[in-house]
Amino acid sequence: MADLARRFWLRQRQALxxxxxxxMIGDTAFTDQCTRCQDCLKACESHIIVIGDGGFPQVDFQHGECTFCYQCADVCPEPLFRPRAExxxxxxxxxTESCLASQGVECRSCGDACEPMAIQFSLQPGRVAQPEVHASDCTGCGACVSVCPSQAIHIQSETQRNHTS
Ligand code: SF4
Ligand code: SF4
Ligand code: SF4
Structure with a gap:
């Protein structure tokens, strides 16, 4: 019963x-095997890994972006990470709708922060330019998150996108 409850909680977490x-490998396998040693927190060059729910490590893009350095995976003593080639x-x-541009206020902070230029602004009659994320160019690095003055940007996993679409 406890196992069922835990799996339900994990599914909720994945969705939100x-x-x-x-x-990282799947969330259930991850929390089964992660010892919460915090070695990955110390190794992260961007200092974006924090202690999340249940004491497990979790990236927080309010602290910066992921540079995909692979240090967290390299330092981890457990088999919790997939090969770097993947x-x-x-x-x-x-x-989200709290974006300043969608409220008529000119802002291009996210676009300026996005190195792969995955955020493009489209001009529309009678409105300030509106940002649009080009999925094929977005790496999910999170560099656009902390620079947004209205906290309008979230990095969503495929699971979460499926839940909200
Ligand atoms: S280094 Fe590995 S085992 Fe340790 S907290 Fe990070 S993910 Fe878990
Ligand atoms: S890959 Fe990303 S989360 Fe992992 S250590 Fe490097 S910057 Fe931090
Ligand atoms: S998460 Fe995507 S849109 Fe945001 S800065 Fe990184 S590549 Fe650009």
């Missing part, structure tokens, strides 16, 4: 939150 760490995650940026 951004991916936990780049290249995609780190399927997560991409999603812009």
């Amino acid at each position: 939150q951004a991916p936990r760490l780049p290249w 995609a780190p995650w399927s997560a991409i940026a999603s812009i």
Whole structure:
């Protein structure tokens, strides 16, 4: 029964939150085997890994972006990460309605922060330019998250996008 409850909780977490760490194996297998040693927190060059729910590591893009350095995976003593040659995650940026541009205020902070230029602004009659995320160019690095003055950007995993679409 406890196991069922835990799996339900994990499914809820997957639906509501951004991916936990780049290249990580599935969430259930991860929390089964992660010892919460915090070695990945110390190794992260961007200092974006924090202690999340249940004491497990979790990226927090309010602290910066993932550079995909693979240090978290390299330092981990457990078999919790996939090979670096694979995609780190399927997560991409999603812009919500609290975006200043959607409220008529000129803002291009996210576009300026996006190195792969995955955020493009389209001009529309009678409105300020509106940002749009080009999924095929977005790496889910999170560089656009902390620079947004209205906290309008979230990095969503594929699971979360499926739940909200
Ligand atoms: S280094 Fe590995 S085992 Fe330790 S907290 Fe990070 S993911 Fe878990
Ligand atoms: S890949 Fe590098 S920057 Fe990204 S979470 Fe892991 S250690 Fe941090
Ligand atoms: S997550 Fe990274 S690549 Fe994607 S839109 Fe934001 S800054 Fe650009």
